[in-house]
Amino acid sequence: MNKKDRNETKDEELYETLIHDSVKEFEDAHSHNEKELKQIVQKSKNSALRTNILISLAVLLLIVPVMTLSTYFYYAIGGRANNLIEVASKTIYVTEPNMSLEEMELEEDIGFFTMNITFDVFKRIGKEDYKVGNYEIYHAFDKPSLPKRNMSLERPMPEIPSEETEYLVHPDAAIPLDRSDEWEILRGLPDGTVSEVYVSLTQLMSPEEIEKQFGKNIEVRWLAVDTGVEANHLDGEGLYVTQLGYPAQIDDTTWSPFNGRDQTNEEVFMDILQFLEKNEDVTVKIARGKSLMLSERISYLKQHGIHVYGAVVTGPTPELRKLENNQLVRSIKVGEVKLWNWK
Template identity: 30%
Template sequence: MSEKMSEEFKNKLDAYEKGELHGDELADFEKELEKLELYQEHLDGKKSQAVTTINENKQLKILKRSKWKARFQTALTALGIFILILIISSILTAVYYSWGTPDRGDVFAKVIDYTLAVTEPDGEFGGTSSNAKPFFSMEMERDLKKKVGSNVMKVGELKVNFLFSLMGFPERNYMGNVSQNQPIFTYPGFDRGWSDWERLEKLPEGTVVSAYISFNNLESTDEVYQLLGEKDFDISWFAVDTGDRGEEASLDGGAILDPIGFPSTPIWHEDDMKLDSREETKGFLFGKVVSEGYSSPSYQEGDSDMLHKQFLKTLRFLEKHEKMANKLYQGRNLDLENKLQYLEKNGIKHYGVVITGPTKEIFKLKNEKAISTIEVDEVGFWNW
């Protein structure tokens, strides 16, 4: 609006307020005022809307910041609670598995060791390690080994998980040199039409093997030592007749698929150990540190009474934890009560053994009348 028009509008406005405008002039000026009022309302509305939009944006930003702050605080609180629960759970888990004499963790490890010692012809006794985890769980692991010649080689791993005292199903992972066809024993009185004498004959000089030997008759431990003990190879494991082997073998054409037995060295238990030394040293504050050294009883190779005693002791131990042992026995039923009754009444006899040593020395057994079959397990380079 020009300065002249602005001055004119002011004069008319003064005249309007004084009531000096009449007729058409008054009507025209009132129309002009209405236009100005509408224009002003429009401007005021835009300004108000802009202010409202700005205020809403600020409120949204503040609200977002508040929400994220609340979420962050909630997350920190939850994390703190979780860490606290984790610490408390870890402490309670350690207490649970270390409770008792011997403690639970040690008992569970022994169940694994003893079960493998009496059910795995390849197995060596011992070697299970444990790792307690939060929320009352524990993981136990051990290497699966096999003796070929003088070497003991790792052929796999066993992993077992526990929740409280409930054992999960064992997980076996094999590797490397494990035979594709696991050898088996043949029960006396059966002819499976299979033996590895020809394979042994073709193996070169300078190799060693582990092999499963089956007998024509049930043999006592002393008779086995008389037959094989002076040879230039080792007996690794004795398969034991438990009264039900013949019935099971008849269902499988003479094959024993799930042998039970014991290694050629006694299976020692914690209460067998002898205290050799004991030393006390000053510990933190008023405590003391006790160091003790233990050793196993003396054993002379071929002492069948000692082998039998420790084998039966092991079966009695496993009878108390048979549900766990059955899972380690590939889910089959050990039925230890009946087996123990049979062994205590009839004594311990063998339908086969596992041996290892120079290939050509083992091949010489072909002419032994007491031996029915041989099945080769593993072959290795000379290490005798």
């Protein structure tokens, strides 16, 4: 091999070396860039995820106070919350015999466009008021669900009333068959007790007249009012119509609508019915009976006046037994019984 050939061979080797080194540098650079690219992509994903989380948290933190303020604003408009509370309390007074509540202890829990009302209910038995349970009424916006009644009564009224289970019976209605043993129950109670008795009358009477019929040792607590539908207690669709009445005694507690300050109990009763008529869709959910017919019954009362067909009375058990000899008493239903507290 001559000198010229040797030089050409060296040049070829040098060229191949340069090409090899260039390819290796390119491969190394490409490999390095691909790794960095993957890291960049991953960092971008992490950054986007953090951003989305932060945005979501910001939106939630913004929504919660906005929704809370909107809810309070909704229930504050026009006194909506107070109105719903008033409907619930007044429904109890005029549809549940001898039952009252302490509005000062009523609790309300407001959520997102919901309101839950809870309150205790009481009965006067003898000379004392006894807590007999509590109500819980859940509202979605201004629409109530059926109330949860947690009662601790020895002889509770049926959850779904009917003509056969009604405690106070109109003179023109048939007496339920289960009433034959009620006098025996009353006679079997110890003398050292006070009792609550539901008295059905043989005829309609004015509120003033009925107060005179039972003597000083028996207290009339609640009056069942004739409104023109009590003979069968059914509306045109066959639904049971809720009984209506009002407390016979003045309740001097500040929260009671029957506190006797400006109106008689009869006048308060009529005012309550007209108030409930404007909120009848809410009232009918709270009342045990699922028909009220308030418009028709209010018209009847305005035309015929208030007459009573039954009453809830309380007193010493021996005194209540004497009602069996009262010609105005058609039938009775024994309610709650407590140890002697008559003063």
